[in-house]
Amino acid sequence: xxxxxxxxxxxxxxxxxxxxxxxxxxxxxxxxxxxxxxxxxxxxxxxxxxxxxxxxxxxxxxxxxxxxxxxxxxxxxxxxxxxxxxxxxxxxxxxxxxxxxxxxxxxxxxxxxxxxxxxxxxxxxxxxxxxxxxxxxxxxxxxxxxxxxxxxxxxxxxxxxxxxxxxxxxxxxxxxxxxxxxxxxxxxxxxxxxxxxxxxxxxxxxxxxxxxxxxxxxxxxxxxxxxxxxxxxxxxxxxxxxxxxxxxxxxxxxxxxxxxxxxxxxxxxxxxxxxxxxxxxxxxxxxxxxxxxxxxxxxxxxxxxxxxxxxxxxxxxxxxxxxxxxxxxxxxxxxxxxxxxxxxxxxxxxxxxxxxxxxxxxxxxxxxxxxxxxxxxxxxxxxxxxxxxxxxxxxxx
Amino acid sequence: xxxxxxxxxxxxxxxxxxxxxxxxxxxxxxxxxxxxxxxxxxxxxxxxxxxxxxxxxxxxxxxxxxxxxxxxxxxxxxxxxxxxxxxxxxxxxxxxxxxxxxxxxxxxxxxxxxxxxxxxxxxxxxxxxxxxxxxxxxxxxxxxxxxxxxxxxxxxxxxxxxxxxxxxxxxxxxxxxxxxxxxxxxxxxxxxxxxxxxxxxxxxxxxxxxxxxxxxxxxxxxxxxxxxxxxxxxxxxxxxxxxxxxxxxxxxxxxxxxxxxxxxxxxxxxxxxxxxxxxxxxxxxxxxxxxxxxxxxxxxxxxxxxxxxxxxxxxxxxxxxxxxxxxxxxxxxxxxxxxxxxxxxxxxxxxxxxxxxxxxxxxxxxxxxxxxxxxxxxxxxxxxxxxxxxxxxxxxxxxxxxxxxxxxxxxxxxxxxxxxxxxxxxxxxxxxxxxxxxxxxxxxxxxxxxxxxxxxxxxxxxxxxxxxxxxxxxxxxxxxxxxxxxxxxxxxxxxxxxxxxxxxxxxxxxxxxxxxxxxxxxxxx
Numbered sequence: 001x002x003x004x005x006x007x008x009x010x011x012x013x014x015x016x017x018x019x020x021x022x023x024x025x026x027x028x029x030x031x032x033x034x035x036x037x038x039x040x041x042x043x044x045x046x047x048x049x050x051x052x053x054x055x056x057x058x059x060x061x062x063x064x065x066x067x068x069x070x071x072x073x074x075x076x077x078x079x080x081x082x083x084x085x086x087x088x089x090x091x092x093x094x095x096x097x098x099x100x101x102x103x104x105x106x107x108x109x110x111x112x113x114x115x116x117x118x119x120x121x122x123x124x125x126x127x128x129x130x131x132x133x134x135x136x137x138x139x140x141x142x143x144x145x146x147x148x149x150x151x152x153x154x155x156x157x158x159x160x161x162x163x164x165x166x167x168x169x170x171x172x173x174x175x176x177x178x179x180x181x182x183x184x185x186x187x188x189x190x191x192x193x194x195x196x197x198x199x200x201x202x203x204x205x206x207x208x209x210x211x212x213x214x215x216x217x218x219x220x221x222x223x224x225x226x227x228x229x230x231x232x233x234x235x236x237x238x239x240x241x242x243x244x245x246x247x248x249x250x251x252x253x254x255x256x257x258x259x260x261x262x263x264x265x266x267x268x269x270x271x272x273x274x275x276x277x278x279x280x281x282x283x284x285x286x287x288x289x290x291x292x293x294x295x296x297x298x299x300x301x302x303x304x305x306x307x308x309x310x311x312x313x314x315x316x317x318x319x320x321x322x323x324x325x326x327x328x329x330x331x332x333x334x335x336x337x338x339x340x341x342x343x344x345x346x347x348x349x350x351x352x353x354x355x356x357x358x359x360x361x362x363x364x365x366x367x368x369x370x371x372x373x374x375x376x377x378x379x380x381x382x383x384x385x386x387x388x389x390x391x392x393x394x395x396x397x
Numbered sequence: 398x399x400x401x402x403x404x405x406x407x408x409x410x411x412x413x414x415x416x417x418x419x420x421x422x423x424x425x426x427x428x429x430x431x432x433x434x435x436x437x438x439x440x441x442x443x444x445x446x447x448x449x450x451x452x453x454x455x456x457x458x459x460x461x462x463x464x465x466x467x468x469x470x471x472x473x474x475x476x477x478x479x480x481x482x483x484x485x486x487x488x489x490x491x492x493x494x495x496x497x498x499x500x501x502x503x504x505x506x507x508x509x510x511x512x513x514x515x516x517x518x519x520x521x522x523x524x525x526x527x528x529x530x531x532x533x534x535x536x537x538x539x540x541x542x543x544x545x546x547x548x549x550x551x552x553x554x555x556x557x558x559x560x561x562x563x564x565x566x567x568x569x570x571x572x573x574x575x576x577x578x579x580x581x582x583x584x585x586x587x588x589x590x591x592x593x594x595x596x597x598x599x600x601x602x603x604x605x606x607x608x609x610x611x612x613x614x615x616x617x618x619x620x621x622x623x624x625x626x627x628x629x630x631x632x633x634x635x636x637x638x639x640x641x642x643x644x645x646x647x648x649x650x651x652x653x654x655x656x657x658x659x660x661x662x663x664x665x666x667x668x669x670x671x672x673x674x675x676x677x678x679x680x681x682x683x684x685x686x687x688x689x690x691x692x693x694x695x696x697x698x699x700x701x702x703x704x705x706x707x708x709x710x711x712x713x714x715x716x717x718x719x720x721x722x723x724x725x726x727x728x729x730x731x732x733x734x735x736x737x738x739x740x741x742x743x744x745x746x747x748x749x750x751x752x753x754x755x756x757x758x759x760x761x762x763x764x765x766x767x768x769x770x771x772x773x774x775x776x777x778x779x780x781x782x783x784x785x786x787x788x789x790x791x792x793x794x795x796x797x798x799x800x801x802x803x804x805x806x807x808x809x810x811x812x813x814x815x816x817x818x819x820x821x822x823x824x825x826x827x828x829x830x831x832x833x834x835x836x837x838x839x840x841x842x843x844x845x846x847x848x849x850x851x852x853x854x855x856x857x858x859x860x861x862x863x864x865x866x867x868x869x870x871x872x873x874x875x876x877x878x879x880x881x882x883x884x885x886x887x888x889x890x891x892x893x894x895x896x897x898x899x900x901x902x903x904x905x906x907x908x909x910x911x912x913x914x915x916x917x918x919x920x921x922x
Binding site for chain 2: 035217219300347
């Protein structure tokens with residue numbers, strides 16, 4: 001294979017029944033291990049799903065000015081964060097347009113781990129001039145597992161031989177699993193109770209074995225990206241290059257988005273010193289963003305009717321889709337925006353989509369989404385639905 | 398004393414659905430349940446510490462998508478998990494398996510018969526059309542074919558047009574399905590005995606008929622109805638057992654403002670001037686209501702809750718003739734670990750689906766022969782699932798629960814059911830499983846055996862019939878439960894029926910409950 005495999009590949013490789021792999025940041029990871037991703041999806045909501053998330057870009061930022069650098073780069077307030085906290089944050093260019101989003105783990109007063117979807121080393125260096133800071137690319141040397149679902153805590157508690165009930169949402173702790181030093185963060189990309197386990201790549205395989213073995217009586221299920229994609233839509237979580245484009249990759253202005261337009265206004269700090277994009281974001285906040293990122297629920301009755309017209313029961317894609325689909329007003333004439341991800345939620349029994357709507361249309365309105373029914377373009381009714389679609393109490397409890 | 402707009406007698410899933418729809422329409426609703434928990438035959442109970450069982454009904458069959466949507470049941474905790482495979486162990490040590498993946502299933506069939514492997518797709522296509530033809534009926538209030546009322550005529554016309562539009566070929570197939578035995582119908586398609594046996598088994602569930610009895614082919618269709626719902630797929634296993642389905646409907650009903658009272662059995666419906674005005678509880682309390690709805694089966698609804706002089710005598714005799722004839726039992730086991738079957742040794746994905754003990758048509762028909770003459774089957778047909786493999790929360794970590802649906806166990810057993818006979822029946826079940834999975838018996842930590850008499854005693858379902866009245870052709874549609882009274886109303890004004898003993902009945906479907914609520918709201922009584 002000319003693409004890289006992750007440090008868990010000696011375990012994940014043999015599990016793949018259909019050799020269905022997906023590319024992620026130059027690596028291959030499983031699309032689904034079984035022929036269908038169905039059971040892997042249900043494990044996220046029913047027991048525990050284990051994902052290999054090693055392809056994330058990871059940077060270790062240390063030194064006296066580490067917090068200062070990160071605060072300059074991202075929109076959240078890093079200086080205010082306490083040791084043991086994890087921040088989800090976007091970061092922007094000087095025009096306040098989003099470059100990427102990821103997490104910052106506060107490992108120590110002067111030690112931070114940043115994750116990103118795109119390579120970020122150069123951007124960090126560009127912003128670090130004159131600062132006393134060391135930036136290390138640990139993408140290849142740090143492996144990561146994500147254990148998501150209602151049983152994830154029970155499994156990790158046994159594996160790490162410690163109580164995790166006190167580990168709050170978006171907090172981290174160091175621990176040992178069968179003698180392997182790890183960092184456990186209560187984070188994930190599913191909107192469920194879940195954890196990510198960070199480990200030295202050299203110890204990846206024994207960690208996988210330990211987690212799988214502990215999790216077996218709890219129904220632990222290795223899961224791939226297809227299952228994850230459904231869960232993250234239910235959770236209303238953005239995906240770069242799908243729901244928005246990095247301003248560094250955009251070829252025209254219209255392809256760029258600001259965090260305020262992506263429903264990430266809560267991540268844009270109002271209480272910190274200068275950071276990239278600050279002036280533009282403050283101005284945008286004052287005048288209001290032009291776009292809103294929102295959920296849509298496509299009406300089943302409407303779909304049933306469209307399909308009945310051609311003599312078929314409704315047929316929906318069994319996998320989440322990642323294409324741009326026009327959204328119209330309720331009359332079906334004026335285009336209000338576009339959906340960028342969508343799919344059937346097997347849990348909620350709903351056809352969901354994530355969409356960008358012109359701000360004036362984004363609250364509590366009925367719209368139309370384009371659907372293709374037997375080769376013909378039709379419009380199905382859809383209701384603007386606040387995100388997330390699914391938000392169980394256990395996520396934060 | 399508060400007077401309710403509606404009192405629903407019985408907190409089974411249909412009663413709860415009716416209550417939820419009425420409450421959603423801003424009616425004040427009270428559900429009265431005799432047992433300490435809602436659910437009726439859809440209950441989850443921790444019979445043995447740490448082990449939870451769907452005591453009676455164990456799979457969600459055709460819970461109507463419109464109910465899931467209207468009541469937003471997922472928000473109230475409903476999570477239906479896929480149950481994808483079926484393995485049938487054969488007596489020669491081989492097996493027949495149907496997997497979630499279509500190609501894999503076809504290859505498996507090919508191993509038994511290349512011809513059947515090809516016929517399988519064509520059969521599936523026909524059944525798709527048949528299910529499509531029958532499905533609208535599930536959501537329809539049955540029109541009375543003898544009536545000239547505009548509503549009935551319109552319904553009949555619609556139905557007539559619907560069937561005419563099917564075209565000759567499909568209409569003929571439908572008539573065959575309605576009249577043939579499942580064995581005969583399957584004979585027209587397949588040659589592999591074990592395949593026919595396993596498919597036909599779904600045609601006998603809950604009936605006092607064998608695979609070679611006419612009328613059983615129709616029930617085969619029910620399996621395909623679920624597939625019409627496509628991604629909606631309400632066929633599977635409910636997280637937390639079937640009790641969780643009831644709980645989610647109850648939660649939705651409460652969300653709309655309905656009150657649900659458990660440990661509150663109803664002894665009588667109060668009738669004055671030909672009109673229901675309330676109920677009397679077993680403790681003597683009277684609660685007034687504008688409308689009273691019974692989710693109990695027809696026998697208890699009309700012969701127990703009402704005085705006979707409130708009803709026309711021909712109607713009473715129709716209800717007396719309504720057939721129940723419970724024929725199914727259930728064995729719930731707590732297991733130390735999973736059994737290994739001779740045909741497919743070890744523990745694996747096969748345990749996440751069903752095991753069907755239906756090795757041949759003769760085997761299933763012989764099981765029926767025993768029942769015909771008043772005995773339980775010595776080697777019964779069984780549908781086995783391991784719910785803890787699908788929802789690990791059903792048993793302590795590493796341990797398992799096993800659900801065995803058994804047929805036949807006739808309600809009218811020769812000499813009647815006794816504790817000793819119940820255990821003998823349990824032994825027959827366990828010994829039969831042991832013959833396909835040697836060593837299985839040593840894994841059993843706890844055993845609960847449920848006979849039709851137990852079903853009747855615990856849930857109240859007459860003669861322990863799991864469908865609140867046999868799903869036989871003469872008891873369906875405008876004949877369920879009686880000619881002229883299939884539209885949820887009863888001869889007593891303000892008194893309605895909403896249980897599985899009304900159209901369309903059967904399984905955790907909720908359609909009866911919904912249609913009844915629609916009727917009540919339309920009448921506006």
